[in-house]
Amino acid sequence: MIPDILARSRHPAFSALRGRSSPSILAKLRSCLLVALSIIVGMMAWSGQVLALPVATIFPALWAHSPSRLVAALVSSGYFLAASRGLPQGVANFYAADFWPGLLLWIAASFAFVAVHTVLWARRPEEGHPGRGRALRYLAAAALMATPPLGITGWAHPLTAAGVLFPGWGWWGLAATATGLAMMTSRYWPAAVLAFAGFWLWSAATWTQPDLPQGWKGVDLKYGASLGREGSLGHHRDLIATVRAQTADGTRFVVLPESALGFWTPTVAHLWQDGLQGMDLTVIAGAAVIDSRAYDNVMVAISTDGARVLYRERMPVPVSMWQPWRAWTGQGGGARAHLFDNPVVDLASTRIAPLICYEQLILWPTLQSMLHSPDIIVATGNGWWTAGTSIVAIQQVSAIAWAKLFSVRIVTAFNI
Missing domain, CATH: 1.10.1760 (Arp2/3 complex 21 kDa subunit ARPC3)
Structure with missing residues (x-):
């Protein structure tokens, strides 16, 4: 039996099959x-x-x-x-x-x-x-x-x-x-x-981590899903107290995460300006500016001298925030994408490259900002929804990598 199989295995048909297989x-x-x-x-x-x-x-x-x-x-x-x-x-x-x-x-x-x-x-x-x-x-x-x-x-x-x-x-x-x-x-x-x-x-x-700009400090929060949704007076007072506690070492600029202030209104602006009275301090924090058609995911700058929208997000998270089909169908709603607007902003003679959340995961917002030679990167996020994943860590290391490439100092602030 075995010799017969061996003999047949030498047949040209078997050799061809073996060569193909x-x-x-x-x-x-x-x-x-x-x-x-x-x-x-x-x-x-x-x-x-x-x-x-x-x-x-x-x-x-x-x-x-x-x-x-x-x-x-x-x-x-x-x-x-x-x-x-x-x-x-x-x-x-x-x-x-x-x-x-x-x-x-x-x-x-x-x-x-x-x-x-x-x-x-x-x-x-x-x-x-x-x-x-x-x-x-x-x-x-x-x-x-x-x-x-x-x-x-x-x-x-x-x-x-x-x-x-x-x-x-x-x-x-x-x-x-x-x-x-x-x-x-x-x-x-x-x-x-x-x-x-x-x-x-x-x-x-x-390897060394990028330097923190002198006089700047980023504050990470652990407010979970409530950040951006809780707009009570007590919530804002707690945040103001947290900010005031950061100034003992001479800090002049404090960065809070995306959505930290919730809806940006004149009342919220006045509340924070009053809370910062007597302090040489500027707070950069995330908020949302709403109108009848859509909203902007923004960074605001607050000091005793005034409060203003500093930056409007160029690329919000697709689907969950940016929903362009709503505008196309006349429904309204969702976050606006200011694709190529405000790549850098100026604050107290400092040129800032702001990156909010999703913008840290993609290339063009960072590269567009780097074309303008910023002094620092301010990277914020609200990552409570990423629990059990490495998404926030990936956002942070991406921002750090760009900061290292261009020798730009970086401040980060995230909520988890």
């Missing part, structure tokens, strides 16, 4: 490995640890070496969904709903990222220019995911790693990172890996 199995294993690695890269890079951000630079190599467009789509999906894995739980917390609506929104949010990288994937480099075709295609994908409209959901962008790889290099560091990412898609990817690894190790060995 073995490469097919290897190709499937390779595809599965690429998808698995993309998931691991997404989870590690976007874990909320700032020094882990450079792991994201591996994604372009996995994408470029995908053997088919379908595998490239799966690799892109694996990376993005792993990086944004906290979204389903966050949506469930925000709407006090079950897990399924968040799961659907999570998948929908990945559409732009996956579609762009699937369409721009190429099977082989252009003739005569090994790797150049893929490199240019990847740079096009990166640019599309960094700017509106597709950049509105451009989370987990590998360019964010520039702040860890090249701290202090500014725009040159951003260009160096983009060049390295393009090389990761070419036959020179081993050289790019070695270069990134070297800069990463050097940065990790010398």
Whole structure:
């Protein structure tokens, strides 16, 4: 029996079958490995640890070496969904709903990222220019995911790693990172890996947190879901007392989280100005300005000399806050998106780059602000709904990475 099977296995038909099946199995294993690695890269890079951000630079190599467009789509999906894995739980917390609506929104949010990288994937480099075709295609994908409209959901962008790889290099560091990412898609990817690894190790060995501006202090709160919804006199008095307690060491500017003051009205403004009497102090705090058609998510500046809206958010959270279809259908409501307005604001001879919550997860608000050479970044958020996820940590490390890249000091204030 065994000799007979061995004899038949030498038949040309068996040899042909074996020749076809073995490469097919290897190709499937390779595809599965690429998808698995993309998931691991997404989870590690976007874990909320700032020094882990450079792991994201591996994604372009996995994408470029995908053997088919379908595998490239799966690799892109694996990376993005792993990086944004906290979204389903966050949506469930925000709407006090079950897990399924968040799961659907999570998948929908990945559409732009996956579609762009699937369409721009190429099977082989252009003739005569090994790797150049893929490199240019990847740079096009990166640019599309960094700017509106597709950049509105451009989370987990590998360019964010520039702040860890090249701290202090500014725009040159951003260009160096983009060049390295393009090389990761070419036959020179081993050289790019070695270069990134070297800069990463050097940065990790010398890493320090960004400096806090002198006289500034960010105050983190633990008010949970009540922040922004509780507008009682007692609530504001408690916050004023918290702020006044921060001035013992000579602090002149105190930053409170997004939505800290709730609805911004003349009554609230007068209450806070009275509460700051006798103090050389300016409070920057989150609030909402409402009119008959929509509302603005803002930062306000309050001192005994006056109170004003300092900044209007350029990109509120899509779906939960920014709902443009309401305006299109004449319903009204939702937060306005001031896409390219007020990238920097001036306060007491200091140029500030404000970033509220969602703006810290995407590229173009930060890069637009950096074009104006700000003195400090003020990053705030209201992350009570992210309980059980790493979303707030990812927001913070993203803001820190940009601050390090451009050597800009940073103040943060979050509510959890």
